[in-house]
Amino acid sequence: MNLGEQLLAALSLYGVPILAAVLYVGCLGLPLPSGLLLIASGSFVEGGQMNLWTVLIVASAASIAGDLTGYTLGRWAGHAALRRFSPKFKERLDAAERAARKWGAWGVFLTRWLITPLGPWVNLLSGASEYPWPQFVIWDVLGECLWVFLYVSLGRMISGEVQAIGALAADITWVILTLTVAGVLAWRMVGLRRRAVWDTIVLDPNNSAGS
Secondary structure (H helix, E strand, O other), X not given: OOHHHHHHHHHXXXXXXXXXXXXXXXXXXXXOOHHHHHHHHHHHHHOOOOOHHHHHXXXXXXXXXXXXXXXXXXXXXXXXXXXOOOHHHHHHHXXXXXXXXXXXXXXXXXXXXXXXXXXXXXXXXXXXXXXOHHHHHHHHHHHHHHHHHHHHHHHHHOOOOHHHHHHHHHHXXXXXXXXXXXXXXXXXXXXXXXHHHHHHHHHOHHHHHHO
16 A cells, blocks of 8 residues: 555544644645545545535644644744755755745745645745745635635545545646646737737727728
8 A cells, every 4th residue: 555545544544633634744845645635535525424614624724734834944944044955855945936936925825725736835935034924824724725625625526436536636736737827828818919909009000990
């Protein structure tokens, strides 16, 4: 049994405490299959083995607690200290820093549910850069609650397809990210097209009228 299968077995035996522990530790940066357990929890909810509101509340609280712990560690360790770690850690921190600078508060929100691999590093970076605590909490709570709701709902929809849950959990983040990028690119292309048409009308009104 791999780690994911072991955690699924533990989830079926011990329920919500295992879910809370995995989500908390995963938000600190350990590579645990958090999405897999959320989807499986949704399947268990649909089968009557777990209570929906208990899963949503406990999972959200554990994820938020893990994020706030990461933020506190980053604030305590400091930006310079974080960069003394391994090259792999530094690469992820650099990626998180680029996302934070580009998106600001949206960077915190999007890395809760969409670009989840960067979430733990954004937590550390937000604390190290002394990103305002109230703003971090607001966007973190919104993003984590959305993430938990989406994955648990997905688990309820595919209840019974246990064999497909593992593969789906591994791919769902990238599917959502791909769709989002495609949507943004389409929106940008439409915007550029409209701007080009407008510039033609403004800069060359005679040509526009003649056509």
